[in-house]
Amino acid sequence: MKIGLITSGGDAPGMNACVRAVVRSAAQNGLEVIGFIRGYEGILDKDYTVLKNENVAQIIQRGGTILKTARSKRFYEREQRSLAAENLRSLGVDSLIAIGGDGTFTGADLLQKEHGFKVVGVPGTIDNDLFGTDYTIGYDTAINTVVEAVDKIRDTALSHDRIFVVEVMGRDAGFIALRSGLAVGAEAILVPETKTDMGRVLKRLEGRRKSKQSAIVVVAEGDEFGGAEDVAKAIREKYTDREVKVTKLGHIQRGGNPSAMDRVLAGFLGVGAVEAVVKGVSGVMVGMQHKNIVHVPLKNAIKHHQDVDDNLLRITEMLSV
Template sequence: MKKIAFITSGGDAPGMNAAIRSIVKTCLFHNCEPYGFYNGFQGMVENEFRRFNYKDVNNIIFQGGTILSSSRSDDFRTFEGREKAYNNLKAIGIEGLIVIGGDGSFKGASVFSDEFNIPVVGVPGTIDNDIFGTDYSIGFDTALNTVVENVDKLRDTANSHHRMFFVEVMGRHSGYIALHAAIASGAEMVLIPEREVELEAFANSLCRMNKGERGSIFIVAEGDELGGVEELTNKLAPYLKAFDVRTTVLGHIQRGGRPSAFDRILATRLGSASVESLINKENKLMVGFSNNTLSKVKLEDAVGRKHKIAREDMEILEKLLTLSY
């Protein structure tokens, strides 16, 4: 394989630039030409690319976001758009494609590979950590540390004024950030999409835990069935009249910032493995990291299955709850 294209797609995640750096350097090590396309699949449709060299990835390993930019492409959802993208790749002799992103990006890559018989390898890059086939996705560790750092600061105010703080974190369909942030920050409780909670029982638990005598932190994944923090606290208002309640939505600060050392190393290993998978004529797979070693899973499994919350993580949080005060 002499020419490999790569894109970042979907939501940005800290560590994507480290993956780009690794892909470029591994390609050059194997005498393969690396071509980066800008703005995800849309850049393939519009033929926005450049051939990368060593100088292009100098000093990017510590940068957040993605130097390739990212977008969601309506054009690529159509056969005509994908055909245009393929013709653009074919015109410069691209023989394989690496897609850094989440399951939505992998769906598009899988269809593209089937339609035009081009080898594709996925690299999991999403702060949600919800992709099957890998214990960790690029960006999760950094986002988690960002959340914990901010929750620690909120804890100071919560304790000083004996307030209840409901903190909303990202996770529309996955509670990984919320659950792990709750464990790491010592939160009193967590609400996640994977676990159903009855409103009145939850409200009674809050009152029993707090009694207005101490500060409390409750982490809420944005996709929880009871709603985000604004909707949730409105529903809880009749039960919490005696408490000083505050809400905070951390929002997109969770996506930003310099990647952690863990994310840099993870991205470097996965980026290199993706290039060598294509060189070894492998196709329609995702490189991941499971049980402390590199792993590979079929792209259709990465798309069709979900990375489930570990039961032991839920159990450890329940054991550490303050049941009364």
């Protein structure tokens, strides 16, 4: 029994820790692991490497992924997936562990349905936008990266009495914006999930002018009002006497050494994925719910985006007054 392993989609800190966990627990279960390079592309190109314990030494602390990753457009095509199935079979691989997000799981689900492979997904994305797991691998690190960056920006904001609008990742979801905004003590947080009331944001900033001159506004890139530039423009129009600056944190949010929590989570889910394969479970994502490893059908993980935690919204609102 051989397991194929890929990391796919956007890279996330902790993917390497998860690769290590898969390889080590597979070895303990007497299973061989074949790592394909650049996600589904590596399966299509038969670009792979056999992964043994020694190949995953000293990677637990590294950002990115030693298996490299890609968003494979080819894999959207049915005939390409047939080629993938053929390639996997020719290598003796009968099950696939896929670390990634939405697109990765969609591909895995099709591979299972069309060609009968056992597939297990592991949530690896900084966006935390999968249903059925409390956290995705990479999310905690990304939040910490944002928090450290905004702590630095706060120094400058305070020294100059400026308003900073900071744009963070999140095209469809405000998970990064909400938690990091709460953690930095932002005066306002704008997320796609709730309708932005710019009048209210402006009022809040007005209210803060007396006690504290500077302010931080955190905006998810996908907020329906617009990005950081649009928000800054709206603030500048109202408060013409104030300096309003924009910072888009961009790709630093994806990198960096994984946080302790992401490494632990990666360990749990990597082991959980191998155990699922051993048990013959297929078509699921392994996730963490509270302290338990759970199995969630891939299509559920994908289709139902996580709702924003109401408690988080409420407390964020209360503390950003």
